[in-house]
Amino acid sequence: MFPKDGKAKDIASPRIAAEIWRNGEFIPWSEARVHVMSHVLNYGSSVFEGIRCYKTKRGPAIFRLTEHMQRLLNSAKIYRMDHGLTRDELCSASVELVRRSGLEQCYLRPLLFRSLDEEHPAFGVNPFPNPLDCYIGAWDWGKYLGDEAIEKGVDVCVSTWNRLTPNSMPAMAKAGANYMNSQLIKMEALVNGFSEGIALDDRGFVSEGSGENIFLVHDGKVVTPPLSSSILPGITRDSVIQICRELSIPVVESGIQRAALYVADELFFSGTAAEITPIRTVDRITVGTGGRGEITRRIQEVFFQITSGEREAPGKWLTYVNQMKQEQTGNNGFHATPVQEPIEGSAAGSEPVTKLHAAAAD
Numbered sequence: 236m237f238p239k240d241g242k243a244k245d246i247a248s249p250r251i252a253a254e255i256w257r258n259g260e261f262i263p264w265s266e267a268r269v270h271v272m273s274h275v276l277n278y279g280s281s282v283f284e285g286i287r288c289y290k291t292k293r294g295p296a297i298f299r300l301t302e303h304m305q306r307l308l309n310s311a312k313i314y315r316m317d318h319g320l321t322r323d324e325l326c327s328a329s330v331e332l333v334r335r336s337g338l339e340q341c342y343l344r345p346l347l348f349r350s351l352d353e354e355h356p357a358f359g360v361n362p363f364p365n366p367l368d369c370y371i372g373a374w375d376w377g378k379y380l381g382d383e384a385i386e387k388g389v390d391v392c393v394s395t396w397n398r399l400t401p402n403s404m405p406a407m408a409k410a411g412a413n414y415m416n417s418q419l420i421k422m423e424a425l426v427n428g429f430s431e432g433i434a435l436d437d438r439g440f441v442s443e444g445s446g447e448n449i450f451l452v453h454d455g456k457v458v459t460p461p462l463s464s465s466i467l468p469g470i471t472r473d474s475v476i477q478i479c480r481e482l483s484i485p486v487v488e489s490g491i492q493r494a495a496l497y498v499a500d501e502l503f504f505s506g507t508a509a510e511i512t513p514i515r516t517v518d519r520i521t522v523g524t525g526g527r528g529e530i531t532r533r534i535q536e537v538f539f540q541i542t543s544g545e546r547e548a549p550g551k552w553l554t555y556v557n558q559m560k561q562e563q564t565g566n567n568g569f570h571a572t573p574v575q576e577p578i579e580g581s582a583a584g585s586e587p588v589t590k591l592h593a594a595a596a597d
């Protein structure tokens with residue numbers, strides 16, 4: 236799939252939203268710039284999210300928006316980023332961004348980071364003097380691990396790089412700096428001819444891929460590493476667990492030895508970008524029958540039925556962008572709240588949100 240030097244693009248050319256949300260307002264793509272001496276560029280001080288918005292018959296629908304924004308707030312809290320943004324503001328901004336972009340489907344990238352106050356610049360490791368900035372961008376992103384991967388599966392390796400240790404960098408925060416570790420894992424995999432790498436934790440148990448959680452199927456049971464294996468608490472992972480429960484497939488969180496990957500009946504990745512991608516080989520050893528396994532297929536089928544709005548989710552997982560109404564909140568104007576799940580064929584409200592509460596992040 237990738238040339239030996241790893242220099243291939245891993246995605247199809249993206250269509251990008253013309254505007255970016257910044258601290259409560261929309262700005263043109265070309266104005267979304269940072270100073271080169273920003274704290275984040277020097278010390279990696281950012282937290283972010285990756286959210287998919289799916290094309291459905293009722294227009295674009297953002298998948299598990301609230302949960303993603305809650306995770307962003309959790310990541311910010313861990314890194315003592317005192318930004319003053321609320322989850323509702325971030326959700327409303329995302330809805331409005333998708334609406335204004337005109338994209339039928341896209342990937343949303345909320346990003347909160349320590350920037351630079353050019354009047355009073357601060358250059359040290361201490362992040363507190365640096366202001367915080369929050370941006371949300373959007374682009375149309377194809378299948379992260381390739382178009383064929385969803386059906387045929389990917390060839391992966393176990394990385395020589397370990398995942399972060401719990402008391403060095405918290406894997407449960409989705410911090411930009413964590414992705415230096417992910418890049419080592421990904422680059423090593425690509426230059427050796429694999430699509431992705433699986434990292435072990437500091438004790439040698441399976442942790443996760445560079446940008447995905449991992450699941451193993453053995454004797455009809457689905458197994459996934461616990462949070463204590465230095466994983467990101469994936470929202471797709473949580474969705475898979477809930478789908479398994481709905482399908483009466485037993486699912487457990489348990490430490491997984493590297494060797495268990497080789498003898499598993501099925502393996503698959505879960506993640507916002509990768510969605511549910513089967514793994515067909517690990518370290519050139521064929522997993523199961525070397526393609527997508529039956530349990531993976533069933534979970535994948537339900538997942539895509541839910542994300543396309545064709546099947547009811549176990550919870551309120553989809554935010555329909557064109558079906559949000561305006562609500563006055565008092566002091567500061569409006570925020571978008573979801574209209575109750577519309578009945579098929581009803582003329583549910585599509586009044587645009589015209590004003591967002593501008594919460595300066597710094």
Ligand SMILES: Cc1ncc(COP(=O)(O)O)c(C=O)c1O
Binds near residue numbers: 466472
């Ligand atoms: C390191 C890592 N693990 C797991 C995941 C999957 O998380 P989610 O399903 O919330 O996208 C991601 C993607 O965000 C990731 O970067």
